[in-house]
Amino acid sequence: xxxxxxxxxxxxxxxxxxxxxxxxxxxxxxxxxxxxxxxxxxxxxxxxxxxxxxxxxxxxxxxxxxxxxxxxxxxxxxxxxxxxxxxxxxxxxxxxxxxxxxxxxxxxxxxxxxxxxxxxxxxxxxxxxxxxxxxxxxxxxxxxxxxxxxxxxxxx
Numbered sequence: 001x002x003x004x005x006x007x008x009x010x011x012x013x014x015x016x017x018x019x020x021x022x023x024x025x026x027x028x029x030x031x032x033x034x035x036x037x038x039x040x041x042x043x044x045x046x047x048x049x050x051x052x053x054x055x056x057x058x059x060x061x062x063x064x065x066x067x068x069x070x071x072x073x074x075x076x077x078x079x080x081x082x083x084x085x086x087x088x089x090x091x092x093x094x095x096x097x098x099x100x101x102x103x104x105x106x107x108x109x110x111x112x113x114x115x116x117x118x119x120x121x122x123x124x125x126x127x128x129x130x131x132x133x134x135x136x137x138x139x140x141x142x143x144x145x146x147x148x149x150x151x152x153x154x155x156x
Contacts, residue, residue: 009047009048009049010044010047010048010049010106010107010108011048011049011051011056011057011060011107011109012045012048012049012050012051012062012106012107013050013051013052013053013056013062013135014050014051014052014053015053016062016063016106017045017048017050019063019084020041020045020063020097021045023041023084023085023097024038024041024042024045027098037098037099037100037103038098040100040103041097041098041103041106044103044106044107045106048107053135054135056133056135057109058130058133058135058136059109059110059111059130060107060108060109060130060133061082061105061106061107061108061109061127061130061133062082062106062107062133062134062135063082063083063084063097063106063134064081064082064083064134065081065082065130065132065133065134066079066080066081066093066130066131066132067079067080067081067082067105067127067128067129067130067131068127068128068129068131069105069114069125069126069127069128070125070126070128071123071124071125072113072124072125072126073122073123073124077128078093079093079131080093080094080095080101080102080105081093081094081095081132082095082097082102082105082106083095083096083097083102084096084097085097085098088102100116100118101114101116101123101125104116104125105127108127109127110127110128110129110130111126111127112126112127113125113126113127114126114127
């Protein structure tokens with residue numbers, strides 16, 4: 001199961017589809033350096049099977065899912081949460097849906113292999129486990145990119 005040029009159907013919730021379409025629309029108005037990433041994301045969601053939130057399978061990567069991936073090139077594992085660009089922080093494992101791996105993760109299932117080409121060579125990851133999926137947890141909040149950022153509070 002590969003990503004670059006893949007025709008494998010991916011599953012996306014109606015909510016994620018709507019939120020991502022809004023993100024694409026807003027970012028397309030002034031694409032700048034994100035234009036290639038925006039096009040890749042647009043291609044992914046255009047080929048997606050869009051389902052109501054209540055019908056998404058619990059083993060599918062949706063927005064804000066926390067996922068354990070195995071790098072098949074070196075057998076290491078990593079845990080990432082798929083987030084909107086303004087919430088990305090790779091040092092905390094929060095990967096943007098506009099990053100190549102983030103776009104590639106969207107809609108894939110446990111056991112799937114994600115493969116894509118980079119300037120440094122082919123990358124392959126297997127989805128080992130969905131550790132958290134908001135839909136399965138019953139958490140259906142407002143679109144992430146529209147929520148205000150939490151205020152930092154000093155630890156006492």
